[in-house]
Amino acid sequence: MTREYLKKATLTAKSDASEVHETVKSILADIEAGGDATAMDYAAKFDKYEGNVLLTAEDIEAACALVPDKLKRDIEFAHANVKRFAEAQKATVSDVEVEIVPGMIAGQKAIPVDAAGCYVPGGRYSHIASAIMTVTTAKVAGCHHITACSPPRPGVGVAPAIVFAAHICGADKIMAMGGVQGVAAMTFGLFGLPKANILVGPGNQFVAEAKRILFGRVGIDMIAGPTDSLILADKTADPHIVATDLVSQAEHGYNSPVWLVTDDRALAETVMDMVPGLIDDLPELNSQNAAAAWRDYAEVIVCSDREEMAACSDDYAPEHLTVQAEDLDWWLDRLTCYGSLFLGEETTVSYGDKATGTNHVLPTSGAASYTGGLSVHKYMKIVTWQRATREGSRAVAEATARISRLEGMEGHARAADVRLAKYFPGVNFDLTADG
Numbered sequence: 001m002t003r004e005y006l007k008k009a010t011l012t013a014k015s016d017a018s019e020v021h022e023t024v025k026s027i028l029a030d031i032e033a034g035g036d037a038t039a040m041d042y043a044a045k046f047d048k049y050e051g052n053v054l055l056t057a058e059d060i061e062a063a064c065a066l067v068p069d070k071l072k073r074d075i076e077f078a079h080a081n082v083k084r085f086a087e088a089q090k091a092t093v094s095d096v097e098v099e100i101v102p103g104m105i106a107g108q109k110a111i112p113v114d115a116a117g118c119y120v121p122g123g124r125y126s127h128i129a130s131a132i133m134t135v136t137t138a139k140v141a142g143c144h145h146i147t148a149c150s151p152p153r154p155g156v157g158v159a160p161a162i163v164f165a166a167h168i169c170g171a172d173k174i175m176a177m178g179g180v181q182g183v184a185a186m187t188f189g190l191f192g193l194p195k196a197n198i199l200v201g202p203g204n205q206f207v208a209e210a211k212r213i214l215f216g217r218v219g220i221d222m223i224a225g226p227t228d229s230l231i232l233a234d235k236t237a238d239p240h241i242v243a244t245d246l247v248s249q250a251e252h253g254y255n256s257p258v259w260l261v262t263d264d265r266a267l268a269e270t271v272m273d274m275v276p277g278l279i280d281d282l283p284e285l286n287s288q289n290a291a292a293a294w295r296d297y298a299e300v301i302v303c304s305d306r307e308e309m310a311a312c313s314d315d316y317a318p319e320h321l322t323v324q325a326e327d328l329d330w331w332l333d334r335l336t337c338y339g340s341l342f343l344g345e346e347t348t349v350s351y352g353d354k355a356t357g358t359n360h361v362l363p364t365s366g367a368a369s370y371t372g373g374l375s376v377h378k379y380m381k382i383v384t385w386q387r388a389t390r391e392g393s394r395a396v397a398e399a400t401a402r403i404s405r406l407e408g409m410e411g412h413a414r415a416a417d418v419r420l421a422k423y424f425p426g427v428n429f430d431l432t433a434d435g
Contacts, residue, residue: 003312006268007300009257024180024209031184039190042181049152053191055163055174063163075165078355079132083169085357086140090376103392107385112142113219116379117186117196119203120150120166122159122178124253124285127202129354131165133361133374134201139170141379145194146171147186151178179203183210187218200374202227202361221374225365227252229349230259230318230338232309234325239267241345242324243274246298247290248350249320251282254292259316260300261309268300310334317369319362320349339368390423398429405433 031038044050052059067075096108118134121127131148138146148166150158158176166174173193177185183203189195198219199211211220229249233242246258262268279290303309306325313321314337321338323331328343335341339362340352353360361374388396397416404412413431420429 002304003308004302005299006265006302007272007298009297009299011255011296012257020205020209021213024206025213027180028184028210028213031181031190032188035188036190039177039181039185042179043177046181047152047176047178048154049157049176051152051157051176053175053177053185054193055158055176059157060163060167060174063158063160064167066160067164071161072164074355075128075132075161076168078129079136079165079169081355081357082132082136082359083140085359086137086376090140090380093377093380093382101392101395103389104396105387105392109383109385110380111383112144112380113197114143115145115194115196115198116141116143116147117183117199118146118148118166118171119183119186119199119201119207120148120162121201121203121207122150122153122162123204124289126159126162128159128161128165129360130201131162131171132169133359135166135169135171137359137374137376138200138379141376143379145173147173147175147193147196149175149177149182149186151182152176180206180210183207183214187214198379200361200378219378221361221378222363222367222371224361224363226255226257227320228257228259228318228364229320229322230261230313230316231322232313232325232331233260233262233264233267233271233323234306234309235264235267236326237262237264237267237324238345239270239274242267243271243278245322245348245350246271247275247278247282247294248348250279250290250293250298251286252293253289255297256289256293257297257299258293259298259318261303261312262301263303263305263309265302268302272300306330307334313337314369317363317366319364319368320352322349337369339363339373393419394424398431401429401431402433405431 093110098106100106116138118138120131135146135148148171150162152158163174183199185191186196196218200221202224208224212223231242231245250256250258260271275294279287279294282290301312303312313335317337319339322342324345332343340358342349352358359374363371363373397420401413401416417431
């Protein structure tokens, strides 16, 4: 198959990766050794904030009072949708009990992790929706303690709308601390917090690197890079909507890739003509981000037919995948690699980012080829158990002993031997590894 690039990216998320590993590693080591005081030193340096680290009930009440009623209703609407979808997801996981052989019972049990740390970005933009997405899913999963952590602004603190969202979604503690120091505080259990069992939520390259380094001693949702989006569009698509959707995602940041894949050259060219004007019309910061992302990371690809378009999309494994084309059911059945799928003009990534109920914490940089996004399942451990009658363990013990000896693991074999000897005295078993 051939793919014609009308626009080719000069950079990729991998080529733009920052050399932040040693910096983050050093900060984490300092904070682990120095505890609360060292975390506060870094907060003063990077956050330039000296208020309460853990918001009091009075702090939360004061912040919530600053949120306009209309915005409160919108946040409550989005929270209800995310909660409803998360509850439906949780219902798909059930405890299981099955009799493997007569007398040998095995089971599955879903147990939520005890403590979740939810990072909510608050630097370039105040990510109200990230508070809703992370805290709500942790609450529905059944985590016993949820900390919401967001970078404060000098003299202001955490954005009031983020405080309101985290509070109504069920955060037990709200922490005014950003970056590596915030991630470290949740992981190491500083300021009287329980040590987090899992860290979730998006963040800048320093937050992402901190989560990557800490992964193993603590669970994480995923290692996230810059957000990315791909649109599949055919001749029936509206060029203005396609262009608007591309620009809406490019505004995330200077290194946020957006891709258009189509089998209609005329559509592609029209969209490319429209995008610069739409970018120029954005507010200054948004425009700067979108212009850089479009210039350096965007691609426009023309394919021969829809099968080639789908194959191209699967190769990219985008975080967000939009289809604006005929026969949506065909695309739903065919596409296999994406974080979240948006079918038809009537929906858009922005809906999923904010209020439809599906989660916006999603795999980036091609990770959708092997994982999905944040859900209640990320906070839950699927564990197994077993019990048996003595008769039910007989055949299993015989097989275990013979397999263990074939592997050379005599200790394992003897754990089976002693049970057979105790439960079935006088019975002669062939427990050798020989044929």
